[in-house]
Amino acid sequence: MIHSPLILAAGQGPFEATLNAYVILSAVLFAIGFFGVLLRKNTLVIFMCLELMLVAATLGLVAFSRYNGTMDGNVFVFFILTVAAAEVAVGLAIIVALFRKRQTIQVDELDALKN
Amino acid sequence: MSDLLFNFFAVFTVVCAVGVVVNKNAVNASMCLLLSLIGVAGLFALLEAYLLAFVLLLVYGGAVAALFLFIVMLLDMQGGKRPPFKRATLVASTVAAGLLAVGVLSLRPQAGQLPAPAEIPAIGASLKLYAYQLFTTYLLPVQIIGFLLLIAMLGVIVLSKKFEGVEDIK
Numbered sequence: 001m002i003h004s005p006l007i008l009a010a011g012q013g014p015f016e017a018t019l020n021a022y023v024i025l026s027a028v029l030f031a032i033g034f035f036g037v038l039l040r041k042n043t044l045v046i047f048m049c050l051e052l053m054l055v056a057a058t059l060g061l062v063a064f065s066r067y068n069g070t071m072d073g074n075v076f077v078f079f080i081l082t083v084a085a086a087e088v089a090v091g092l093a094i095i096v097a098l099f100r101k102r103q104t105i106q107v108d109e110l111d112a113l114k115n
Numbered sequence: 116m117s118d119l120l121f122n123f124f125a126v127f128t129v130v131c132a133v134g135v136v137v138n139k140n141a142v143n144a145s146m147c148l149l150l151s152l153i154g155v156a157g158l159f160a161l162l163e164a165y166l167l168a169f170v171l172l173l174v175y176g177g178a179v180a181a182l183f184l185f186i187v188m189l190l191d192m193q194g195g196k197r198p199p200f201k202r203a204t205l206v207a208s209t210v211a212a213g214l215l216a217v218g219v220l221s222l223r224p225q226a227g228q229l230p231a232p233a234e235i236p237a238i239g240a241s242l243k244l245y246a247y248q249l250f251t252t253y254l255l256p257v258q259i260i261g262f263l264l265l266i267a268m269l270g271v272i273v274l275s276k277k278f279e280g281v282e283d284i285k
């Protein structure tokens with residue numbers, strides 16, 4: 001098996017970034033986004049944190065794909081990015097429509113379904 | 116070298132992600148999101164997913180962050196006071212943070228179980244493989260994704276259109 005120099009640089013140094021490091025980083029990013037969703041009251045910021053969670057999941061997928069030597073994870077991430085772009089467009093349109101109707105995007109004041 | 120870059124990008128990404136959550140100003144939050152996404156793109160490049168890094172920069176850094184900024188400007192909801200958190204919220208988030216910390220710590224590397232990165236072909240061949248898979252194995256998902264984008268575009272147009280005679284419809 002022929003080793004390309006790039007793979008040697010990425011994988012076989014004495015202190016290479018391991019799969020665990022990537023997975024932990026992905027988990028930390030996901031947790032940060034999750035707390036943003038839980039704690040923030042501004043719908044736009046909640047939406048940004050949602051995007052952060054999505055990107056954290058894709059980071060995990062790419063890392064697993066790289067360490068598995070297959071391309072399937074990368075292809076899947078490509079689809080996720082596409083869906084995320086569509087999701088952002090629709091979500092922001094919904095937020096704008098909401099603001100037009102209610103004049104606010106604070107989740108505390110959007111309680112029409114409460115009780 | 117790779118390790119140094121990984122540490123740099125990891126710290127950069129996490130710090131900017133925290134910035135998204137704690138920033139009071141929505142404009143600053145979206146700029147932090149942009150920086151965080153650039154950090155993730157760097158990590159993608161370290162993982163030799165160069166195409167994905169580029170797409171992430173283009174789609175997220177270019178389009179999505181600009182869209183967020185645009186909506187923040189459009190809605191102009193600065194100056195709203197943030198109400199203090201309830202006690203239940205604080206307790207629940209502390210418990211959840213503890214659980215997540217335990218979960219993350221359980222991922223710590225056990226000695227002798229670290230998988231080395233698999234040997235994949237060099238960049239050119241890998242990109243060719245990528246495109247080949249996209250247009251053979253995953254041809255149907257590609258078509259469906261294209262249709263989904265079309266539907267999303269139509270939906271956004273309908274959502275953001277002002278209906279004049281909406282009362283008549285009711």
